[in-house]
Amino acid sequence: MRARRLTGSLAGLIVLSLTAAGCGLSGDSGDGEATAGGCKVDKGNVGSGKLTGDVKGKITFQTTNLKKDFGTFFNGVIKAFEKEHPGTSVKWVDDPGDAKFTERNVADAQACTLPDVINLNKVTATALTKSGYLLNLDEKDPEASKPFVKAFWDSSALKDASGSDIHTVLPWYTGGINLTYNTDLLEKSGIDPEKPPTTIFELFEDYEKIAKSAKGKYYATMANPIWRIPADWQQMDIKVYAADGKSFTFADDPRTTEWVAWMKRLYQGGAMPKDSLSSSDDPSTPYGNGQVAYGSTNPSFVRFVKQNSPSVYDKTGVGQYPFDKLGHTSGAPQYIATAATSKNAPTALAFAKFLTNAENQLAWCKDPNVVIFPTTTESLDDPFFTAVTGNDPFSEARKVVAEQLKTATADEVVLSPAQQNAIVSQVQLAMQGKKSPEQAVKDAQDKANELLTQGS
CATH class of the missing domain: 3.40.190.10 (Periplasmic binding protein-like II)
Structure with a gap:
């Protein structure tokens, strides 16, 4: 997870x-x-x-x-x-x-x-x-x-x-967070496990390389964006809320639309299992079975792999999760x-x-x-x-x-379940090609602001 x-x-x-x-x-x-x-x-x-x-x-x-x-x-x-x-x-x-x-x-x-x-x-x-x-x-x-x-x-x-x-x-x-990855699968895709990406989009580029190499035999990660929203955006220093906290502003940053466009491209390009878009399953089990290249970012996940999948543990590498524009991690x-x-x-x-x-x-x-x-x-x-x-x-x-953790912050972006679900559902529609990324981001912000006004 x-x-x-x-x-x-x-x-x-x-x-x-x-x-x-x-x-x-x-x-x-x-x-x-x-x-x-x-x-x-x-x-x-x-x-x-x-x-x-x-x-x-x-x-x-x-x-x-x-x-x-x-x-x-x-x-x-x-x-x-x-x-x-x-x-x-x-x-x-x-x-x-x-x-x-x-x-x-x-x-x-x-x-x-x-x-x-x-x-x-x-x-x-x-x-x-x-x-x-x-x-x-x-x-x-x-x-x-x-x-x-x-x-x-x-x-x-x-x-x-x-x-x-x-x-x-x-x-x-x-x-804390870190990258956990199958070194064998990364090397097969031409990715150097010793040089982890430093931005979210660089990580997405690695996902795409894996999709092109794997051709459906395995995947980069799971598709459901619920695990990444708003965490990725926060790491990219996208302002999710206005300074006064009274409205959402993530749609004002063009990188949000770019992020959604990448998620669509990765999903439709085979970087993620098609049936994982709405699944609440995290990468734990498929990673342990060698089905995805990147596992959970939770440090305790490494112990899970060691206990349950010794052969995969022997191929597991650990690196720094991308600090991106934030410059540090937020926990x-x-x-x-x-x-x-x-x-x-x-x-x-x-x-x-x-x-x-x-x-x-x-x-x-x-x-x-x-x-x-x-x-x-x-x-x-x-x-x-x-x-x-x-x-x-x-x-x-x-x-x-x-x-x-010596420089991490506790600046947690808090979304209510209703707000998160509204945003995630719009991103899912874009990933399926049912909406353009631009429209999905606009609609997500409109729906989230409506819920914020209602106190939901």
Whole structure:
């Protein structure tokens, strides 16, 4: 599966509903209380001034679908924190992370029952930040940025109710992207595996070479553009939204039409299986069977190939995914936030920082059951990433991703499911020759803007 830099979102609808409910921040009510998102909180949780108070008492910590596989690790972190801070108690709960994740957590926030420390994706964090439910770290802990890669911290700012950028989340673990390819199939097509393309269109040129060489015996990649929109456009530095976020602008860039024209040319020229245009299948299985030259861009995919297709693994190469016009990669880490509604905010913030510190991030990345990368500078500088030995594909993937994360950002372009589907469907029509690329791009932007206006 492609390391997706987009997330299905209910954020627009949710933010509108929260705003309509009168949520936000207010100051001291005169009795030592204030409000955050419509909930009564200690006045120290909101407004200006550093958060103060003893680190003690009970808090609740919520992760997203991690308890089954990583119980030993997180229980160890919790015990270490409780030992370091006598008198504290951390209750760990785990959300399943399904399609109702954002709705469920927004409902908890509105009911003033949001967990004290919570693992969030960007969509949910955006909604909760706009409505004042998360602790403003710029005010409450001005030095919170220190452990993190600067680019990740800078791009993790979210909009508050006034439209100002504030930090309410700590960047946590992240993935990355790289090219994974069958060196034999590339060489048969006259492509040098040691010289990966540096732009998206150069990658498309390689796809075309593969199609001409393979003549239907194998393919370059899968056809469904859902894995590439808006990720490719973002890497090309195509402005998907207007600066104010109130309209789509991708059709204004002629490279978008050129991108669609390339996708049509590749699909009709045999670079992609015809039956994969509307399939949700990623390249994992066909790559493992030697049916496509390029596999998933997710680094963990390399481990999948090693475990399931040893013969293909021996022919697998790993390279840098094209930076293109962006000049760096853009990813979407998971985040850790402290609820502004916490009744024990000093303890909650202390635990959030403990969980995301360099030592604990590195320790989790070393777990053999997971393929993730840290967001702290010290962790990425550890020999585990910088002194990887060997030239096997998995080692190469780790080196490639660790290096790119030092300059990566979390500038995630978020499309709602309806918006993404509307855009993808128009591109699919162009790929089938049922519309010109120019008309498909225009219609895609019109339909996406209509949905944006509706809050869908």
